[in-house]
Amino acid sequence: MEKKPRNLFFRATPWIFLLLLPFLIYADLFWGKFIHFDQRIHYISSSETVLSSRKAMINKAVEEKQEPLDFPLSRLVKDEDQEKLKSTGFACNSEVYSLHCVTNRPVWIDTRTMTVTIPSNQPVQDKVIRPYARQEDKILLKSVTPVKILQGNTTTPFCQYNHEVPAVIFSSSGFVGNVFHEMNEIIIPLFITTRQFKSRVQFILEDYNPSFIRKYRKPLSKLTSYDIINPSANQSVHCFPGAVIGLKFHNHLAINSSEIPKGLSMRHLRDFLRESLNLKYSHVSQIKTPTVMFLSRRTTRRIINEDEIVSMMEELGFRVIIVARAKVISNLELFASMINSCSVFVGAHGAGLTNEVFLPDGAVMVQVDLIGLEWAGATYYGNPARAMGVHYLRYKIEPEESSLMKIFGNRNHIAFTDPKGAFPVQAGKEVYLNGQNAKINVTRFRETMVVAMSLVRDSEL
Numbered sequence: 257m258e259k260k261p262r263n264l265f266f267r268a269t270p271w272i273f274l275l276l277l278p279f280l281i282y283a284d285l286f287w288g289k290f291i292h293f294d295q296r297i298h299y300i301s302s303s304e305t306v307l308s309s310r311k312a313m314i315n316k317a318v319e320e321k322q323e324p325l326d327f328p329l330s331r332l333v334k335d336e337d338q339e340k341l342k343s344t345g346f347a348c349n350s351e352v353y354s355l356h357c358v359t360n361r362p363v364w365i366d367t368r369t370m371t372v373t374i375p376s377n378q379p380v381q382d383k384v385i386r387p388y389a390r391q392e393d394k395i396l397l398k399s400v401t402p403v404k405i406l407q408g409n410t411t412t413p414f415c416q417y418n419h420e421v422p423a424v425i426f427s428s429s430g431f432v433g434n435v436f437h438e439m440n441e442i443i444i445p446l447f448i449t450t451r452q453f454k455s456r457v458q459f460i461l462e463d464y465n466p467s468f469i470r471k472y473r474k475p476l477s478k479l480t481s482y483d484i485i486n487p488s489a490n491q492s493v494h495c496f497p498g499a500v501i502g503l504k505f506h507n508h509l510a511i512n513s514s515e516i517p518k519g520l521s522m523r524h525l526r527d528f529l530r531e532s533l534n535l536k537y538s539h540v541s542q543i544k545t546p547t548v549m550f551l552s553r554r555t556t557r558r559i560i561n562e563d564e565i566v567s568m569m570e571e572l573g574f575r576v577i578i579v580a581r582a583k584v585i586s587n588l589e590l591f592a593s594m595i596n597s598c599s600v601f602v603g604a605h606g607a608g609l610t611n612e613v614f615l616p617d618g619a620v621m622v623q624v625d626l627i628g629l630e631w632a633g634a635t636y637y638g639n640p641a642r643a644m645g646v647h648y649l650r651y652k653i654e655p656e657e658s659s660l661m662k663i664f665g666n667r668n669h670i671a672f673t674d675p676k677g678a679f680p681v682q683a684g685k686e687v688y689l690n691g692q693n694a695k696i697n698v699t700r701f702r703e704t705m706v707v708a709m710s711l712v713r714d715s716e717l
């Protein structure tokens with residue numbers, strides 16, 4: 257491949273940038289090289305923004321015509337439960353990972369006790385649920401404030417606030433701070449559950465985490481037109497024409513259009529994120545200089561010879577941005593736009609790869625597959641990439657490239673030949689997830705990057 261002349265700016269050693277860009281260190285987001293895009297691309301994307309905002313205005317006008325509330329609510333239960341919802345006003349959907357209940361009748365929600373009262377003339381039934389999309393994790397669920405649902409001929413408290421739109425109750429307990437879990441268990445389930453309400457929905461966020469709200473401010477404000485209620489700060493009785501308690505989950509970083517509420521896909525999510533975060537690029541061909549975002553991990557699953565790899569990528573004609581693993585990716589908006597301006601995203605297995613959701617179509621996700629992490633890598637990051645129109649390449653390391661070689665001695669050791677069977681689950685995590693670094697064979701990895709380059713170069717809108 258032809259070697260491109262390199263700008264002096266990009267040749268300087270990374271530590272100079274470390275000194276130059278302290279504000280970026282503050283965000284704990286990256287060290288490395290910053291890139292500029294030329295005016296042409298700015299021009300293209302700003303005219304697009306104008307077009308899409310016009311489209312948004314038209315959509316908005318269409319949306320103003322209100323749909324009956326029953327429709328979006330009943331889509332949140334399965335066909336066989338829709339009759340039940342119609343006749344009793346209440347139905348739930350329980351799966352391995354998620355549990356949510358729906359009512360299309362007037363409800364009283366007392367945020368002091370997190371009690372939801374649904375009056376009817378039937379004998380009282382009660383149910384307690386912890387609204388977090390990780391129902392299989394009983395330990396985690398203990399940190400989620402329970403919601404008590406009372407349905408029947410019970411008395412109702414005095415209503416202090418009347419709302420015109422339904423309520424959705426969910427929790428930001430759990431693994432907040434970890435982008436994989438935030439997306440997997442809150443943002444995507446929230447999107448699945450509430451997108452169809454077209455912002456006409458009131459969120460009640462239990463275990464209210466202000467940093468979560470700040471981080472996802474823009475996507476959240478696209479899903480609801482109302483300020484989110486924090487029950488511990490707003491202790492009152494609120495009335496709603498209907499409610500959803502808990503969020504629907506489909507699969508890990510996945511949306512299945514055949515599952516309730518039916519019709520949504522990862523492509524809808526991708527478009528939603530792009531729109532709500534004002535991301536510039538929808539297709540990789542809009543990025544003039546092929547650019548790699550290299551996710552550098554600092555504690556576990558480190559790639560020891562990063563420098564060599566970066567040189568190899570530059571020699572292939574890529575610009576490389578190196579991002580140090582974020583302890584807390586505190587600035588989603590900045591980070592999403594950085595990822596969105598890249599053609600290739602490279603990293604070893606870890607939550608940070610979740611940011612692939614911000615890549616433009618036709619971009620390439622390259623996962624460095626460490627020993628023993630193949631299943632997790634493919635499930636959590638391979639499938640979602642493909643579902644969003646992003647190419648997925650994996651570079652599977654050989655035992656010789658893993659630091660585990662020093663521990664287990666030779667490639668015929670069971671730790672390499674049968675990672676799944678070699679250790680009990682917890683010990684396996686310690687070995688493969690927390691105890692492994694890699695020194696990558698640059699010659700072999702180059703082949704993967706050559707494929708990535710040709711995918712990017714040959715891509716057409």
Ligand SMILES: *[C@@H]1O[C@H](CO)[C@@H](O)[C@H](O)[C@H]1NC(C)=O
Pocket residue numbers: 378379409410411
């Ligand atoms: C609820 O219904 C039961 C049985 O019909 C009745 O005994 C009870 O008094 C009712 N309670 C209220 C609060 O209306």
Ligand SMILES: *[C@@H]1O[C@H](CO)[C@@H](O)[C@H](O)[C@H]1NC(C)=O
Pocket residue numbers: 417485489490491492
């Ligand atoms: C509680 O919520 C209601 C309705 O959203 C709002 O009008 C009121 O100002 C809130 N009160 C507090 C203390 O935040």
Ligand SMILES: *[C@@H]1O[C@H](CO)[C@@H](O)[C@H](O)[C@H]1NC(C)=O
Pocket residue numbers: 507512513514515
């Ligand atoms: C999507 O959901 C349908 C219906 O539940 C199921 O049959 C199908 O296997 C799911 N597809 C994927 C890829 O999980």
Ligand SMILES: *[C@@H]1O[C@H](CO)[C@@H](O)[C@H](O)[C@H]1NC(C)=O
Pocket residue numbers: 656697698699700
């Ligand atoms: C690196 O990979 C190349 C190409 O697969 C191979 O020929 C070479 O032996 C490898 N180098 C080492 C040190 O394993």
